[in-house]
């Protein structure tokens with residue numbers, strides 16, 4: 001027995017398994033479903049190439065770059081069209097470009113003049129010593145004023161978390177933002193002064209990071225990881241129980257209706273929090289992961305539509321638009337998929353990907369597909385001047401889409417830290433713990449592999465790692 005069990009074959013589990021296999025450590029990756037990748041799933045249909053889940057990976061860490069390079073995917077990598085880096089926010093039914101420079105900010109029609117003055121005062125607002133968790137909305141209102149919250153942060157948070165700024169914790173959902181206030185007394189000053197530290201950590205600022213995909217979509221990354229891991233991947237294998245033994249763990253799983261068991265030195269938990277909550281832990285003292293099901297996961301529907309280019313009045317010169325709550329529309333936002341990467345739509349056509357539901361309107365996400373096609377078309381007619389009928393339509397639902405790091409999230413973090421201390425060789429990793437973006441999950445997988453190797457090297461569990469991760 002000298003191997004690592006990874007529970008969950010999303011991008012976190014795959015990245016962790018790959019890093020471990022690079023160090024020639026035997027791994028079994030248990031995946032409950034028929035396929036790996038979680039929401040990462042590219043669909044090729046009628047000449048359109050659309051993403052079921054994430055559209056891009058934001059390359060904020062060298063660990064993401066090295067995964068792509070180590071998999072030999074550099075030649076297939078696509079960086080988003082830099083001319084399409086503009087983001088739009090809807091205000092009064094019209095798209096306004098989100099200003100990314102002081103000059104653009106000064107001339108932007110997104111904010112009123114009093115709002116611009118209030119935003120400009122941010123460096124003068126005194127920092128609040130934090131003893132308690134604060135919501136993102138309170139934090140932004142306090143530092144930047146109401147209009148910045150309503151017309152930048154609210155739509156942005158909808159685009160990233162499908163969440164609500166009133167519920168999300170600034171400390172846990174946007175730790176870097178809070179750290180800027182704590183360290184520099186101001187978010188704006190910190191963003192300027194913190195550049196040197198980011199460079200030291202070899203991190204890239206989110207606004208400057210490349211948005212990456214591949215010639216045949218993000219599926220290429222998942223397929224390549226699966227091909228490299230080959231027989232280490234156990235599909236249709238749902239882990240139900242973990243038993244602690246003197247020298248490791250017994251993993252009980254059901255495959256094709258039958259219960260089976262394997263023994264491993266360590267276990268990495270990379271399934272979503274609400275699924276982990278169902279796994280029993282058998283140890284000297286009773287243990288239970290059911291607290292994790294309290295992490296909220298709102299539903300999100302995704303509507304993909306193709307149109308003839310001439311049937312869309314807007315030039316679609318950007319990444320897409322986001323909708324503030326104050327606009328009272330049905331959709332959360334739309335990505336201009338065929339503007340970002342080439343060959344996403346047949347010649348003379350465009351592809352638009354729209355998200356509906358989230359914490360703002362969870363009841364909309366679960367409406368029948370036909371209703372969502374109608375709602376989407378109506379909003380796209382208003383915002384983009386869509387005239388004709390779609391030439392392509394696709395609908396998907398994520399009933400438990402994205403974990404919310406809400407105010408009070410500390411209790412979950414404390415719970416996981418305590419469980420890792422209590423159970424030697426048990427690790428938590430993935431979107432519910434280390435950040436929700438695909439890039440965060442790759443880094444989480446990389447780092448948990450490093451922690452596992454370190455543990456195996458120091459605990460005499462029968463393994464010598466051949467190469468220690470940097």
Ligand SMILES: Cc1cc2nc3c(=O)[nH]c(=O)nc-3n(C[C@H](O)[C@H](O)[C@H](O)COP(=O)(O)OP(=O)(O)OC[C@H]3O[C@@H](n4cnc5c(N)ncnc54)[C@H](O)[C@@H]3O)c2cc1C
Pocket residue numbers: 007008009010011012013030031032033035036037038039040052053054055056057058237238239240270271272275276279300302398401402429430431432436437438439441
């Ligand atoms: C609609 C949508 C759009 C998104 N868009 C973007 C985007 O544009 N950019 C971005 O960076 N991020 C985006 N994200 C977020 C990102 O895709 C996810 O956070 C990330 O893929 C989660 O990866 P994970 O490995 O943590 O979990 P998952 O991908 O959820 O993988 C967990 C796996 O565990 C398996 N599993 C569950 N229970 C068990 C069990 N008991 N035993 C074995 N296996 C089990 C599941 O079947 C699943 O395959 C989006 C997410 C969604 C839903």
